[in-house]
Amino acid sequence: MNPLRQLFHRRKIEADMAEEMRFHLEQRMADQVADGLPPEEASFAAQRKFGNLASIQEQAREGRGWRWLGNFLRDLHLSGRSLLKSPGFTFLAILTLALGIGANTAMFSVLNTLLLKPLPYPDREQLDRIYRATPQNPDGNLAPADFLDLRRAQDGYGELAAYTAGDTSLAEPGRPAEMAYAARSTANLFALIGARPQLGRDFRPGEDTPGRDHVVILSRRAWLNRFGGRTDIIGRSIRVDGEPHQVIGVMPAAFNDWRSLGAIDFFRPLALSPVEAADRLSTVLRVVGRRAPARSPAETGGFIASFGARQAAAYPEANAESSWRAVPLQITAGGRGSLTVVPMLIGLSGFVLLIACSNLANLLLARTMARAREFAVRAALGASRTQLLRPLIAEALVLSLAAGVGALLAAQWFGDYLTVRSTGDNGEQVHFLLDWHVAGWALAASLGTALAFGLAPALFALRLDLNHTLKSGGRGTTGGRGHQRFRQALIIGQFALAMSLLAGAGLFIRGVYDLNNRRGGWESEHLLTGTILLPSAGYSDAEKITAFQRLALQRLTALPGVGSASLAAFTPFFSWPDSRKFLVEGRDRPPPGHEPAAVVNAVSPEYFDTVGTRILAGRAFNARDLAAAGQVFILGQGTARALFGSDNPVGRRLALAGDGKSQWGEIVGVVADVQPAAAETDSTVNQVYLPLAQEPRRSNEILVRTTGTATAPVADAIRATMAELDPDLPVRKLQTADTAINRANYQLGVLRDMLTTFALLGLGLASIGIYGVIARTMAQRTGEFAIRLALGASVPDITRLVLASGVKLALAGSLIGLLGAFGISRILAANFPGIHTSGNAILAGSTLLLVAVALVACWIPARRAGRVDVMTVLRAE
């Protein structure tokens, strides 16, 4: 018979078996009555002969295959019932585990979404990102000239495409201009990765040449949000950067999976002007490649590396310190940092799970010990080891499967929360989905915990000393020294893990707080910032840009409520992505490409006044520092010290290395260093300022210090002024500096919240754990306490004894946990060099908090121990 059918038609089979045997019995009876026996006697005889019906059926059942599965299901059923009989225990166990597995599963779903989910491109294993690593940036990009060189040699690799992303103005007739995050890509980008527009067409070869490049492909998100998802958008004209562009396509939603492209609102062809094509210094191109199928990753990786080395030798001033490498595109899918941060989060959520598990082990162990006598009796009556173990394992299994379901719900909720929390400025979202991988992970975690931590009490049951347990009349359940030690070890382990989580989170919270409130070298009160982008159409040359900037500053400064206004390439609070190399006059020239480097900002004359950066020596820029005048520099204090030591740098001369001109310019001032509130960069980099008029650029930061606290009306006035000056001119993210900092670091906030959640979960679970263990130990030592009290110990003595035993465990655990905390802070420090993750106060505070929690958790059992009624207890002995 089909074993599965057997399993599910059990009732029918049992009935059949009974009927068959009844038939047999009746036949024998009839036979014997025919032989002359009186009917009653015949019935007795027949039954005697047949023996115990039930036992035969039992044996018959054993004869069937898949018996174990039947037994197993029965065990599950029974343990389900027995669990329902102690709802308190069951609820606690399931909740504990569900939280632990839930946290872990949620983190796995993040990993799954960001890193594991295959990119939606055909033959994606052939796709690479190509990085040009420099000491400043391991994931650096290529300059246009280098990319073009590489593409000319691409036969050694396969095929290459590139794109560059940045802010662009987007205007439609009759609506104020908006700023969008846009990419310019080589025409072959989509064809290369194997993605096709869901609507309209791809770029055509050759559309990435100047003059033919006025076409736009929208992302699905931009299409829905800005253009209402209308299909007649194809063929329509929109104004991008002040010039009409024709919309030719819309990319599908799956594009979001590769985060680097997912953040982009629309794509234009990358038509490099002759000047841009010769640029070896602006490393702005993100390069993607598809390996020729015939070549191995090692082969192409070697090709890229050696090509990089060749470029470094040929153009040392640009590439001397760089090394090139190809990285599988799939690895880069989650964006920067996710490769280390996400696995770290999985590890930390694993800590939470471990704490939950040791709670479960403790609970199950306590439950088993309470039933020690039952087990001893069953073993004495001849129950086999498997028969003893089966219900215990079944119980653990039922618990953890129920917890697994709870965990999936928790993970789903957490995923939704994360999606909302991590929504980008342009509505870009990551959907953390629960797919089969995640469900499988939850199931595996449940089964793993069931096995690992259901086994501890099961093994204990096996090692029961029958004689002792039976003789001691049930009091032999203190479990002996071995078990006591085992549970204490569990508690110490829990506290060690909780300490790691707590201190790790504490350090990070402190670090993020410091970062968001870091105002080193400038002042944030009443400071408004916003980004403007001059469309390339009307501002094609330096003179037009400078003229506009002068006009804009005049108008802004004249606005009511504005104390001081200025323009700059970058704000003081975010890191400056523009790094350049310098030569110092009168010194030996270092080998090309190895000159001292500094990040540069280009600022208008009033800038230092507006942002509140102090001038330490010399002067600020002034209205005479124009393009036609001599080049001037202002150094940050750190740069001044690095280049000139204690000498006064004012009056000395510098030149920008690598631009081929090596034109000397005078240092006119030294200002205080500013510390960027950015987590990814170390704040201790050298800073150099150039006059905005000598570095004209189309993207500028507006910085306005208002005279009053009401910034909103001033912001409105700024927007109106800009729209008046040029309707194609969007002002993006016009907000206070404080808001800008908090907003920019929102992803850190998400990470901080996750760490905090883990720490709180760990703390809560560990406190439940220590409470349970201490309470149980106390209950078992009631007799001892009664004797102590009878011999003259006072109640506070007993309370102190109990508290001390708990605090000892908590303290031991916390000290071990310091190691874990140290490890976590190292990982965080490596990923976020801008965040300072150290602080003895945090470590001490975490230890104190844990000990306090242990004290509170032990307080209730300690009080109970002190209130022992001596006579009752001793009589019961």
Place this chain on the structure above:
Amino acid sequence: MAKKEDLLQGTLDMLVLRVLSRGELHGWGITLKLEQLSKSALQVDEGSLYPALYRMEEKGWIEAEWKMTENNRRAKYYTLTRTGRKQLEEATGSWDRMTAIIALVMESA
């Protein structure tokens, strides 16, 4: 009543298969047939018979079907399957060899 012999270990399956090879029978019928064929020298314990039947059904040697007896009672009839027949041949063969060897040893010793 004549003295009953206990069944030699492991021979019940073979005997049941042999009895069934002549045609389908229900459990009670098998008991009767074995008693009859052994001239009441063999007494089959029901406690062994039914587990053996279920075991063999499980192995696919025999098949069962509910049918009506001559007296219009529902009873479960067992028939030999093809694999059961093969099993019977094998068991018979090894039984013959075993008895021959035992006889040889018993006689020559």
